[in-house]
Amino acid sequence: MRRIGNQTFIFDKPPFIIGASAVAGPKEAKGNFGDYFDLNLKDDAFGEKSYEKAECKMQKTAMESAVEKARLTFEDIDAILSGDISNQITASSFAARGHNSMYLGLYGACATFGEAAILGGMLICGGFMNRVLCAASSHFSSAERQYRYPLELGNQRPPSSQWTVTAAGAIVLSVNGDGPRLTGGTVGKIVDMGVTDANNMGAAMAPAACECIYAHFKETGRAPDYYDLILTGDLGKFGHSLLLRLLKEKGVDMPESFNDCGAMIYKDGQEAFQGGSGAGCCGAVFSSFIYKQMSAGRLGRVLIVPTGALLSKTSAEQGESIPGIAHAFSVENP
């Protein structure tokens, strides 16, 4: 059994992350990680006729770049595990089309990148695959008109809202290689505290992030200072402060460095309200800034906790509350 406790897995032969790449939109390029993304788009339509096609092209580009950086071709990739937040994850399945790899589509909302990493790690560590490509993406314009209102309406955004990140991230997991290793993870449970406001997803997701992080420390026996850096996915500033309070109530004091990819991705004054959201947010931040810091030896151990709000436009309109989920994965330098 490779599981410790109820939800946590420690890989006995941790897969290597041998390639990573991120593609980001113009607004994200002007944010805090613009210098780290592998490709910054000047035009968020990426030369395509629709935002949906642009998102697909972004994810495809990030995947191709990650495979190239791993010094592989797609013939070396056993399977693609990917997802996004568009209806029926078409950005992902269309991006994977044309490649000769097995395809496993995932949906974990903005926690998808974590779900892909952990499942990919299990498939390699379990002896089923040698090399897996994990990817996730989101696009402000394709998401906004799908979940909320037509962009042309120019609806006012409430202060609690977040800005869907236009970005894609991809990593190549391999049974052999060198560099940072995916050492394990904690698979999340669905937590729903009854939040119904689709413009306050930080509040909907924070309890699930708390459950996952608390389980991770309890089951591994690690303290937060085991990691050099712990980042959640896209709680935003309000969600992050709420999570800090929830963890404190459970007796977990988090270090100063604990932060959230969504809260970090934009600069002050970029009018992103509580910060970034979307499946591409932590996917792109991990696949660029974090991976580069780890490869350069400036970070030794990180815990990434992608967070997802499991709503659809229909469920929100039918008054359903928003179930949250979070999956944590640990990456460590040898």
Next chain:
Amino acid sequence: MRRIGNQTFIFDKPPFIIGASAVAGPKEAKGNFGDYFDLNLKDDAFGEKSYEKAECKMQKTAMESAVEKARLTFEDIDAILSGDISNQITASSFAARGHNSMYLGLYGACATFGEAAILGGMLICGGFMNRVLCAASSHFSSAERQYRYPLELGNQRPPSSQWTVTAAGAIVLSVNGDGPRLTGGTVGKIVDMGVTDANNMGAAMAPAACECIYAHFKETGRAPDYYDLILTGDLGKFGHSLLLRLLKEKGVDMPESFNDCGAMIYKDGQEAFQGGSGAGCCGAVFSSFIYKQMSAGRLGRVLIVPTGALLSKTSAEQGESIPGIAHAFSVENP
């Protein structure tokens, strides 16, 4: 390595399928498997205020019934792997809410049940989990108004169209137990032959089914007569005849018994055109009729090949072609 060839896996310690259950709508109850479903609804709203809520309740009911039949409680279930064809798979994540199991959401369109079974088998066989609950569902009324037109419009249906099945299926995989065992599977690749007609999904999916079935026989070295029964998911009658031709062109002659759950689920005269479709179609047929036939010893070895059309309403409206996918899983009596 537990993989043979490129896409096929043989489980060295095959998980047992220790419980299975299917819930079906009124039209499906009048079809060929009405006597085998565990619960036949008299009203397809299932006492709920929306069809989306009804689909969620159907999947929840099928899961609870499968767990009960396995003589377990949800506390014994390590993880739920589930998906459906509604936007953001809300039927599945809402149905899994409230349970204390890990949750991994999947999206493989109508091939989701196969994706869940194979991934669930890998997680158990790889030593990560002991018991996994796999589920998939679809609902005519929630799917139709999402993918096509408001039901109230009463649009005429073309002869090539299929009828989305109102049903949910769930199985419990376990590291120990008795009964039929999930012995392996072939994970599919995306195949897109350029079909753009969202009312002819059989044609869009048949090439992917052909690729998966051909790979399964080639990589296992088995002939079609290794199995007592081989069923695809929801190609419908036209898609099934197309698949037969495609396989014949590749030199694979299928036995008389080879059929398709979608083509089989309704009786002649039920006005379902080419037959049933939807993620719940083969999920429910496997979890009821097939599982009961196997448990009674009337079938020894079966190969189930759920088939999926990876489109969304938006991708169809934007003129994109429909990528197809299929995953095959084998179930054998000891």
